[in-house]
Amino acid sequence: MYKLLLIACAFLISGCPGPRDYFPRIWPAQISIKDGKPCVTVQPEGDEKVRSVMIYEMTEMNNQRRFESEPYAVRDDECLDMNAYPFRLNTAYVISVTLISEKKRQRAYYKSARGFVTRFRLSEGAHGLQVEEVEPEPPNWGLPARSSDEFELISPEQQ
Structure with missing residues (x-):
């Protein structure tokens, strides 16, 4: 009985998502070229207004610029x-x-905000500036968790 109570408490305390938990949906934004510049469009509903625009360089996600007014x-x-x-x-x-x-x-209403995301790369084409949508690179699980971590393989003889 004690083990069952311990397992039940672990599930309750862990904060694992349940059947009615809210996960915000991310909507796709559209990217195109308009007047020689990137043009991002979204689909607002009702009285929705733009609250913020965040731009990241995909190679360095910490390099960002936030436009918030x-x-x-x-x-x-x-x-x-x-x-x-x-x-x-x-x-x-x-x-x-x-x-x-x-x-x-x-x-x-807990869904008072909606998020939109687009990923793209700009390049010079035959007819001027063009945009190519890209997907995020999957994580490389072969690398250490942080660049400062170093792992050594230990052979059975060294143990």
Whole structure:
């Protein structure tokens, strides 16, 4: 009985997700070239406004720039305001956009914000600037957890 109680407590304390836990859905944002610049569009619903735009270079996810101002309305065919970011050729980017609904937030609706993400690389093509959507690289499980970690293989004779 004690072992069963111990196992049950471990599941309750661990915080594992349950059947009614909320996992936010990430929606795809669209990327295109408009007027010689990258153009990211999202699909707002109702009173949703753009709360923040975060731009990461995919190779160094810590190298980011966040554009956050007063929430502003945007149409589904309108480009997000990213003119201040200096995009470079042959660099992979991740753009994350957060839309927020003030009406849903006032009603304490837990899904008052939605996230959109796109991943792309800019390159120079025959007809000018072009965009190529990319997928994130899968983790390399053969590498140490941190670059400072070093692992040594120990042979049975050394044990």
